[in-house]
Amino acid sequence: MFNQPPIINIFEKAVRKASKMLIRDFGEIENLQINSKSVGDFVTNADINVEKSLLETLQKYFPDVTYLSEEKGLIKGNEEMIVIDPIDGTTNFIHGIPIIGIVVAKIKDDEITDGVIFNPISDEFFWASKGNGAWCNNKRLRVSKRHNLETSIIGTGIPHSNEIEDKHMKEIYNIAKDSSGIRRMGSAAIDLAYVAAGKLDGFWERGLNIWDVSSGILLVKEAGGKITELDGNKWNINSKDILVSNAHIHELMINNLKN
Secondary structure, eight states: OOOOOHHHHHHHHHHHHHHHHHHHHHTTGGGOOEEEEETTEEEEHHHHHHHHHHHHHHHHHOTTSEEEETTTEEEOOSSOEEEEEEEETHHHHHTTOSOOEEEEEEEETTEEEEEEEEETTTTEEEEEETTSOEEETTEEOOOOOOOSGGGOEEEEOOOOGGGOOHHHHHHHHHHHTTSSEEEOOSOHHHHHHHHHTTSSSEEEESSOOHHHHHHHHHHHHHTTOEEEOTTSOBOOTTOOOEEEEOTTTHHHHHHHHHO
16 A cells, blocks of 8 residues: 555545535435536536535645636636546436546646545545556556457547537447447546546547546556547647547547547
8 A cells, every 4th residue: 555645635634524415415316406507517505515615625725726616616826726526427416326526636837746536425535646656445556458449448428418419429439339338427537537447448538627637637647548639639738638548549549539
């Protein structure tokens, strides 16, 4: 077991404290008051309460940094930034599907240096810190070693409602026809964590925000995976489209997504 860096200990304290209300609310979904932000995109009391709890804990230890949260937006501070997604997988949460993640990550000089993803329903605590590897519940994570798409399971996010375009369906077809199957978890953070853990062999999605992927990107990187945009160009914190996998199938996925 590798001792967690102090910043990860603080992040863990924050997410575990905030998760208590999530665990409580998960058992009483029908009592939540849900307000629609857009079709298929919901914000719940749980989202707001978790965000509030996270900020209270984190600002106690890091009062001067800039915060970027999915619900509250930008809270300006110094050049360092902490990114928060109070519930990645809100729709899963609303429907009682236990695939969700509380995400906290630190970015300095446009680089993700530390991050955690916590699924309080399954009690899986994923964390990564630059140069210290990727971990889940004291177990070191490594990406898979599969060399071909035929034996690989690939994760993605499938658009819904009026967001669906022909290119999305074509990409899904091109990956599905040559792979062992596609999985749609409903949480990009968990998808990325599963790639880092070798459960998924790859993952791609369009239109993601930094709070969706920040910790997951670092997990995959520290677990030995490869991260680019869909066309193979270098990924950066402003990128919206992402492709991650083990090193063996990355070019294969790029080629399939292009066709």
